[in-house]
Amino acid sequence: MNNHEIDYKIHGDDMQFVEVELDPQETVVAEAGALMMMEDHIEMETIFGDGSGSGGGLFGKIMGAGKRVLTGESLFMTTFTNTGSGKRHVSFASPYPGKIIPMDLSEHSGKIICQKDAFLAAAKGVSVGIEFQRKLGTGFFGGEGFIMQKLEGDGLAFVHAGGTIIEKKLQPGESLRVDTGCLVAMTHDIDYSIETVKGVKTALFGGEGLFFATLRGPGTVWIQSLPFSRLASRVFASAPQMPGSSSKGEGSVAGGLFDLLGGK
Structure with a gap:
């Protein structure tokens, strides 16, 4: 094992x-701001990149950190x-509400x-890089962007996602179509592409967006x-409107009646 061999325990439900x-x-490496608590004799240090040691020298570290900027980290x-x-122990x-997946x-x-x-933490030695999707359609219409994170190494990594997580193993030739935002992670041998929703009415009024991801096995x-x-979109839609906004009553029936009656 080139990576540090760490033990872990996941607490909680949602x-x-x-x-x-x-x-x-x-040593364990984590995203800035992910720390919850740590015991004494744990030394914390902020570093460029992921600390995996790949790239060599200051230039390599700067390049590694620069790649993280492309992923919004x-x-x-x-x-x-x-x-x-x-x-x-360090936690x-x-x-946000969801699950932590040990990989x-x-x-x-x-x-x-x-x-x-999705990345939360990993054993030191795991490389956190970027993965460009090869197909332009995936890049421009993927919903979550064509730049994804790439975790490489032989140690443990922890990924977090929202809600309930399901792991599906696809056999050779087997495919699965999912909402582009619902994809958390995949093994490198999965064929990932973007397809358009068929039918004008479905695309415009279906409420599921114009594109979905097609994943083909094995993997x-x-x-x-x-x-x-x-x-976030649900929270934003339900948030109180600012003064002067045309929306009254948070979209409720009472708010609609207020508008019909000429309420200001």
């Missing part, structure tokens, strides 16, 4: 956090190292492709029931 157990001198990541003589929390990269040919905001995919973008 608002989960992962507790990582570190032996002396073991911070330039920096944070490492947590056990500098004590016994086992210590990381997911940023042993050694069981998936050393590579997982995930949505750009494994992870699907989430509640993408954060869907949750």
